[in-house]
Amino acid sequence: MTPFDSIFQSAHFIKSAEKLSQCPLDQGVEVAFAGRSNAGKSTALNTLTNQKKLARTSKTPGRTQLINCFGLNVEDRRLIDLPGYGFAKVPIEMKKVWQAHMQDYLMNRRSLAGVVLVMDIRHPLKDFDGMMLDWAKSNNMKVHILLTKSDKLKRGPAQASMFSVQRELKKQGIDGTVQTFSSLNGDGLDTLRTKLSEWLVLENLDVIPVSPNA
Numbered sequence: 001m002t003p004f005d006s007i008f009q010s011a012h013f014i015k016s017a018e019k020l021s022q023c024p025l026d027q028g029v030e031v032a033f034a035g036r037s038n039a040g041k042s043t044a045l046n047t048l049t050n051q052k053k054l055a056r057t058s059k060t061p062g063r064t065q066l067i068n069c070f071g072l073n074v075e076d077r078r079l080i081d082l083p084g085y086g087f088a089k090v091p092i093e094m095k096k097v098w099q100a101h102m103q104d105y106l107m108n109r110r111s112l113a114g115v116v117l118v119m120d121i122r123h124p125l126k127d128f129d130g131m132m133l134d135w136a137k138s139n140n141m142k143v144h145i146l147l148t149k150s151d152k153l154k155r156g157p158a159q160a161s162m163f164s165v166q167r168e169l170k171k172q173g174i175d176g177t178v179q180t181f182s183s184l185n186g187d188g189l190d191t192l193r194t195k196l197s198e199w200l201v202l203e204n205l206d207v208i209p210v211s212p213n214a
């Protein structure tokens with residue numbers, strides 16, 4: 001339990017956008033979940049919000065093809081489920097279009113306050129992850145790494161994987177945080193909620209409009 005559980009549980013679907021111009025009005029604060037296809041982004045969002053079917057999940061990589069936007073019960077706070085990277089079965093031209101839309105979103109979305117970079121704990125720091133970390137570093141974007149499916153490893157190897165990712169961040173001079181996570185047994189859920197409540201609420205209290213009756 002964290003003091004912010006109810007904010008995450010209030011998550012509701014706003015819209016699916018093909019590109020940046022279709023996203024909700026660019027104001028307030030939002031956090032995006034990014035990562036390779038099949039890493040577990042949508043599942044992590046469902047666990048975070050304690051909802052079974054908020055974000056669509058699938059055994060088939062490439063399930064999420066649009067920028068899916070979810071609202072919270074604090075004004076202009078949003079969670080974003082981004083399309084996964086690296087889905088082999090999609091034609092190359094389509095991949096290019098997705099990539100362009102993703103880049104546009106990441107580069108130009110002013111309300112984007114941080115990125116949760118989701119990786120399968122058994123295969124962390126693949127090419128796409130490295131690109132995202134480089135981008136986060138050069139754009140001063142906050143990044144939190146979620147090593148998902150920790151239930152697939154014993155505790156020792158799971159911790160070892162986390163430490164090796166932490167070491168790599170340090171080596172590259174990236175100021176990010178890392179945690180293990182499992183949607184199956186709830187490992188790391190409170191840690192994720194605490195981190196996201198910092199980004200969405202505590203560090204951005206000035207972005208919450210004060211009601212005239214307050």
Ligand SMILES: Nc1nc2c(ncn2[C@@H]2O[C@H](COP(=O)(O)OP(=O)(O)OP(=O)(O)O)[C@@H](O)[C@H]2O)c(=O)[nH]1
Binds near residue numbers: 038039040041083
């Ligand atoms: N054991 C285990 N399986 C998980 C976990 N999280 C996700 N999965 C499984 O991994 C598969 C992919 O999950 P998704 O959440 O759809 O992955 P995604 O990153 O949203 O994938 P795309 O939408 O294709 O980018 C599904 O079969 C999930 O059930 C976890 O914590 N533990």
Ligand SMILES: [Mg+2]
Binds near residue numbers: 043081
């Ligand atoms: Mg998905």
